[in-house]
């Protein structure tokens with residue numbers, strides 16, 4: 001296989017998590033009697049452009065036929081994040097009723113509804129039918145397609161180039177990252193701005209976030225690599241911000257290469273920091289697997305010890321990262337009997353691979369667990385606040401990544 005950005009043959013493994021079912025393929029009771037399909041979950045690193053990427057595997061297209069759809073609006077923290085972003089960019093770039101905002105992967109309209117409320121014209125791009133319908137109910141026009149150069153050029157021909165193109169947590173999920181970036185270039189006005197948010201590879205490595213690896217997540221990105229991908233497409237990153245979302249993300253601000261805006265010091269500063277953290281050294285990538293294994297082993301050991309001691313342990317949050325962790329660790333209901341989750345779409349289903357049942361959080365009062373393992377550690381604070389009742393019977397919260405912690 002060759003690198004998806006620079007085409008150099010890939011020879012170095014960053015992380016090998018064996019085989020796993022798609023992380024969002026939640027199972028119904030009837031599914032439990034059927035065979036379950038597992039795909040290789042292996043991540044490579046390119047030693048030329050340092051793009052960290054999932055390995056290609058057979059029948060990858062089948063992965064995306066799963067009917068489960070994530071609705072962004074189910075996370076209250078994410079809605080607040082989206083609203084503050086909208087205010088920030090509206091003010092900074094002077095957006096008004098003559099502007100156009102395009103969001104790629106507009107989901108259920110969690111972000112664009114803020115622009116609609118301010119009278120700023122917008123277009124959402126979203127191929128998932130159920131979320132697109134939800135966005136249209138909020139008066140957001142939606143193009144139900146995957147984004148890339150073809151669609152970008154069509155928007156340009158139709159006079160729909162944008163003053164602002166936003167992409168939150170879509171860039172890492174795109175199989176052809178060069179084509180997607182050329183699409184951004186085509187759909188951008190000559191003075192327009194692109195903002196993209198994606199988890200920062202430097203944080204993934206520093207905090208051993210190996211559970212953020214799953215099949216649908218094609219790229220793991222540093223500023224260094226995204227900078228190169230932008231340049232190749234005729235774009236330039238002129239500013240970057242570090243965010244706390246998803247365990248540490250970047251928000252990059254892009255423009256056309258020939259735009260007159262000056263590049264701020266933030267870009268050089270972060271490129272230096274990545275260099276100091278070894279992001280352009282092969283050893284950094286090659287020493288990651290043993291660290292991931294240590295996290296996995298600590299969790300297994302904890303569950304075995306507590307089970308032997310007769311303690312009741314449950315999990316909270318049937319998130320994709322939970323599935324990566326549980327399946328890599330081979331944890332089944334004997335060690336972790338159930339997962340609590342607030343999303344109606346997941347309740348009374350089963351986790352893919354581990355087949356651990358998912359129940360509504362209201363069960364916590366009857367169960368009175370001694371330990372609650374919070375699988376989506378990035379929302380631990382929110383989960384603890386909502387379930388603080390467990391303190392009444394001496395219950396404790398645990399997170400497993402980057403190391404086993406009692407909270």
Ligand SMILES: [Zn+2]
Pocket residue numbers: 003004005006007008046047048049050051
């Ligand atoms: Zn490369």
